[in-house]
Amino acid sequence: MKTIKLVLCLSILMMIGCKKDDESAQKEEIQEKKIQEIIPGNYLNVLKEMGMPIHEGINPPDITGIYHISPIMLLKTNITSAGEYEVGHRFADGRYSFSSLNKNDFTLKVASKQGPGNSESTIAAISGSGSHFTVYAMEISTSGTNSAIFAYLYSGILEGSSIKDFKMAFINVDNSNGGIQFIKEGEARITHDEDGISERVNSLDITAKTTKILEINPAAVTGLSQMQSSVR
Template sequence: MKNLLVLLYLLSAVMIVSCSKSDKVNPSPQDILNKKISDILPQQYIDTLAKLGLTVNQGTTPPNVEGAFSIAPLILKNSNIKTDYPGKSFHDASVKFFEQSTKDFGIKLVGKFFLNAADTSITTAISGSGNNFTVYGKVKSVSADKSKFAYFGILLSGTKDGTDLKNVTYGIINIDNKNGTGVFINEGQGRVAYDKDLVSGSINFDAVSSLKNRERVFLAAPSKP
């Protein structure tokens, strides 16, 4: 009996180790997505933007959002910056999504006038289900004289509707400002803005040389009293 108990214990231990190794070799889609997102920005910054009113669409079956879209007029929804006020308008923006992957939830992003006249994500991921999605990106923003820079987390949520996007909400948050003091909003500060007319139409992104200028205020620019 004693030998039998020892044998059962050893078999149980082998099964536990085998399952553990199997999980590492074959991670679930959710595990892959979670790691992808955590490599882009810490959860605390996602939580901050969610508290400011950004909808985060979770899930591992996002719609295909490849294409280019105009996000205008872009209006401030909420902010944790004292000098900001809801309803403030920002420079019209556009975004292009491409190379979306259903295997590792990667996607590439190129934008105009979210942070600067040209924004390119360093790392990006997408989550969602049905027609709802959220794109997570990390972007390096450089000052005009190229002397300072900061890293921003960007989240863009919405609903794919045919060739357009609807109900787009966009958030930016400074996640690393040690080389950007005095130029950018402070680390941990963020803004959430939305497309006021609720429809972000499909555009020929490469043909856009300039966008309609409202106040020439970018989402990442430092606020002035």
């Protein structure tokens, strides 16, 4: 009798383990498809080779909130057009909003305000584990009759109500209708919050804090937005 009970218990445990494995595999498949919709694997590899951290996993932290990023500094670029910024260049401060996180299909909404520009992603997904995360977002930029598709990535470590080591990247993933109005397909830029801590705030409005920075050091902040004007 004890042997039969032991066999039954082992069988149940194996069934539970198999079910969990199946659920994990299904979630991984859902997540992979979402990410590939935003950034093809070859362009994700470009960012990895440039040093962009990619935190994988199907158990990302809940990063819902708005975060103030300052100072935003250029870490790496492979943009070849004349006039590209040098590493160490400082961009206008920004605020990034992550909302409507769905851990079942790994979707969320991403909005940002940097310098004079606002943006909102049409598609976004998340990966990660523990306190580490990476967000993948798609935006379509237009200039007259031309348009290009960009993938934007955000990686960091959730630490209390702030994000530690916040890094951002964008890459042109489809310039088939871009002409010469945008950076070339496959060209990218990586920036980071240089002080290492991105605090949670209540609003995307950065007017007050940006004005204060300009009064302290007008030469330190440019009028160009990293995610808007500078990609053209």
